[in-house]
Amino acid sequence: MSLKTLAPQVLTSSTLRNTVRLWHLLGRRLGGKTATLHAFLEPGEPYSELLIQALPRLQETYGLDVVRHCVGAPERSAAPEPEMLANWSSLDAEALAHAHGLAGVKGVVSDIGGEAQAGADLRRKLGHYASGMIWFEGEWYWGVDRLVHLERRLGAVPRQALFEPPAETGARTGGSFEMFFSLRSPYSYIALMRVFDLARRWGAEIKLRPVLPMVMRALPVPREKRFYIVRDCAREAERFGLEFGNICDPLGKGVENGLAILVDEINAGRGEVFVQSFMRGVWSEGLDASRPARFYKICKRAGIDWKHAEAVIATQDWREVVETNRQDMFAGGHWGVPSFRVGTRMCFGQDRLWQVGEWLAEEAGQEPA
Template sequence: MPGADIVSLRSFGPQVMTSRRIRAAVRGWHGAKRVLGGKTKTLFVFLEPGEPYSDLLADALPGFAKHYGLEWQALAVGPPEKSAAPEPEMLAAYAERDAAGLRAAYGITASDQPIAPSGDPDRNARWRKKHGHYGSGMIWFEGEWYWGIDRLHHLERRLGASEDALIFPPVAEPTHATGGSFDMFFSLRSPYSYLAMMRAPALARLWTADLTLKPILPMVMRSLPVPSEKRFYIVRDCKREAERLGIPFGKIADPVGAGVERGLAILHRAIPDGKGVDFAQSFFTGVWAEGLDAASDKGLRTMAGRAGLDWTYAQDAIVDESWHESVETNRQEMFALGLWGVPSFRVGEHSAFGQDRLWQVGRWLEEG
């Protein structure tokens, strides 16, 4: 069938892009090139002066580089293009409080002698884009990107550090009952939402907390374009995170369009019936790890069936258009929190963005 062929090809590209063997080969090539050229291991660090994540990374950089015997070069860049950061005011406000939380979590103090990045920001931004990124507070090391403090643990492992010797390990979530409740805003097209959905329900049970699912439309289906360098980085970064978390990832069938709409329609009915988590996890696994086509009856039937939903139930849900109003209400709620991306979380008056902020959700639940 032509449709099956298209999905197969769509799945093959990401599998190549996220292949461990190819990643290892790229690392090996860069390492050999460095050795043959008589050069030292050097981090290229892209900093936006005054930007909270850049400032945080700059404060951590000298000690980190010294510990691992690395050279580094700080390069000045301006704010990301709007296509990569469509809500710059929200991003700036959120970055301020989020970076403060990270600073406290890792015990990073502000330097008395802050790093002054060098070079022409426009030229540096062109180099960054050519090599596959769009944001500030980023490290490039021999073919791979590492986002700020949050991804230093991946770089540390690459440099040979063991798990118990990491300087910046992922912040651990609480492991005891907290009670309370939290909301999760997510998109069926977001691979980061997939990673969060495969963990948040289990953590909610561990915390004896109530979890409310709040799906929204993907950015691209809200007429917000996503640049290629952002898409490719996200897929590769999600693969690293998925490996760390033990979650399958890489055989992808992008559900954008009809796949997302059909999934949202079923999810809209499944949530009040107590099957929202089961269907969301089944859908996410299908499109991000198994290459199932959510726009096809065959793919969606598989996703619904293993979530305990029969095909008649799914078909009835698909023709119900009431999900549109619900997901738009969820989007408006999320924006009212000063958040624009997914996954995002709300705990009472607190809110956080990112699959790697579940630890923060747990701490807020602890505080009551």
């Protein structure tokens, strides 16, 4: 095992996570302190406004002290498309409010109190960059989407946080949708390892639309953001029963190899098998997709002839395809991955697959499950 793969395994280890939790728990109890939740909230920011509504229930249910910290907007390096983010988050928060039984947030600007710079300084010291975040004893939780992890940690059976397609009832929505994703995105990995099965439950077709990773599009990703993402993905992968953490970052040649083969396989109607083989290889098996011997293993598992793969890799035909995909994604008002489009409507995030299902049902004239 190389240092390249060992570091992510340590960072995403459930053993490390549980050790940190135990350390904080023992320190609190030995000090005779009350469990304290710190919420970092940006006035008027939709996800913060939703989280504000959820805090009283957490405080009452779990006997927590809740400290609110006012913060400003994230730096541009952490949110590279602020205008798109503002437009999307307003729409997304309304859908989340409905799904979680909360009030809408359009036009709401809460009086959080406190000085934004002090809140931002504490947030940075504790290792984060975003608004609408909870810090609880060494661990970060984003908005109402990640309360499922916090509540499980607090020892309760949380309310259902996601709305999955109705496999038990056998309801099928039909239709089709597009998925924009990156081979370097761990959230794309989590979505891609689930979405084909969910689509079969919906009876829907998927059009795969790969794009270049942000870093390969000259968009920097801050260190705090990278660390939070892999840790958050470890929790999400664990929740869905997916292996994750033995990572070999495919940035550069690995991504290029993968995109060349993937575009060719999509054109042949075989994208699912290869993309899952690739994503499993780099996100849970530590396979270096830039090295022929490792990439051969990824291709072989997907049933791809190696001589054919070598010929495809030598071409650059895929570049125009992925750039067209990126332009199409941006034209739809989205910049990040994974994003999904049903008809003319788009949503963003591996935790919005429930919304894809609802939209497919609406397109089919059904009542959402």
